[in-house]
Amino acid sequence: MGDDELVREWREAEREPGAVVLDGFHALKHAVRFGGDVRWVLTVDRGALLALAAELAGDVVPAVEGLAVEVPEAVVRGLVSRVHPTGVIGLAVRPSAEANLAALAGRPRRAPVVVLENPRNLGNVGAVIRLAAGFGATGVVTTGDLDPWHPNVLRGSAGLHFATAVERLTLPQLPAGPLYVLDPEGTDIRDLPFPDDALLAFGTERHGVSEELKARADHLVAVPMRPGVSSFNLATSVGMGLFHWMSGRKR
Template identity: 35%
Template sequence: MPTSTPSDAQKAMYRLIGPDASPDHPPRPENPLAPLKVGNRALSPEHVIELLTPFMSDSRLQGIRNVVAGRTRTVVPVIEGIVNTGNVSAVMRSTEAMGYQDLHVIATDGRYKHSERTAKGAQRWLDVHQWEDSVSCVEHLQDRGYRVAAMYLDDKAVPIESVDFTTPTALVFGNERDGVSESLRAAADLSCVIPMSGFTESFNISVAAAIGLYHARRHRIERQGHHADLSEAEQTRLVARLCMRSVTKAESVLKRVLREQGETS
């Protein structure tokens, strides 16, 4: 039986989500003190940064440090069933630009539509987690202490202004046509909406995400004086990981440097 080949839209979506976002490897709580694997070696984040520093400009490394200093994992955006690659790209850009480190993508059945809008490389700096079903994603986030707030209108929906984003919160945005699925609505902890004054009853998903994430960021700054909240150890580990993403063929470079220094890899 002939096998079907991925469409251009599928390929574009897979490039966005990335190989590290396989549903076979769901995200786990990251230990900020855990070493990073390079070949057979386990290197401390500090050692990775030290070894890769000669392969980056001072401005590049400082830029990574500055961006990481502005990151949070307390608020996590989740997009469910989005089929348009342009909308996924737009949400990624908003997520990364406003200092959120994680993005959870609940995949559809694969019938994607391609758009020329791009993520402008935002996916390179995010931790993108892919899920094949909504309930597993919600349960995982709840197990990690997140309250799951789904963006949709029902009798119990509250204005987004009443949601406290200083506590761990996963903010869910549904797809372009149907919004948040029934299964996710049932599993979520609450529903919330962006108040609207016109005849139009909904925003485009990329606009809704941008507004929602901007509101959460502003709320956090107003309530607690800051948006970013990674510990020093968490920042160091993320800097090391982003250095590995910044240097071309970083793992090969690290293995070569370790050999040159007499350390096996």
């Protein structure tokens, strides 16, 4: 296939519902490793890509070998705003909302669902998804208008969207489970273990938790802070919440 035809086909595939761009090797690696539906891989140097995969992630080598097509750097530059230092881009289709909703609603739930109320910062949401994937959380639900599958969020999560269920819902649509809302005004977190089926909810970066979310809470929980400090960063708070859950579990 010529480069022009390849670009045309990529553009068409990119317009398919649920298509997402994987920017760089780590996003590709995580999408493949966690069962993502990866359709395309373009690389500026196939040999270098396979060597990197062999060195860092032998488990993904067969898939990458089967998918990777070498193209001139100008082709990649025409498809993404900035060529990743690893010189690779992929195209995958995100899991369906039905599959994610089933994962979020599944019982018994063995790990919490993280809820971000109306987050504003794409990088924060990516960092939260990376944390949730690392801790083995059931999923990350966002409310509000930010798309948790936005390319910059996917960049921030290093493709770990494929390792946990990521969906946007409204507060009334939250999955069932005891709702622990993290808020600086809450009960000291050290007095309250988090159960495996908890929903751990966090407020928006600037204004914190809404009255509506507080009204739904079974518990308001605070990570104590030194006097004079008003709050922690959103993603940091999620990390502490998930660590608190993990610390209360048997190894």
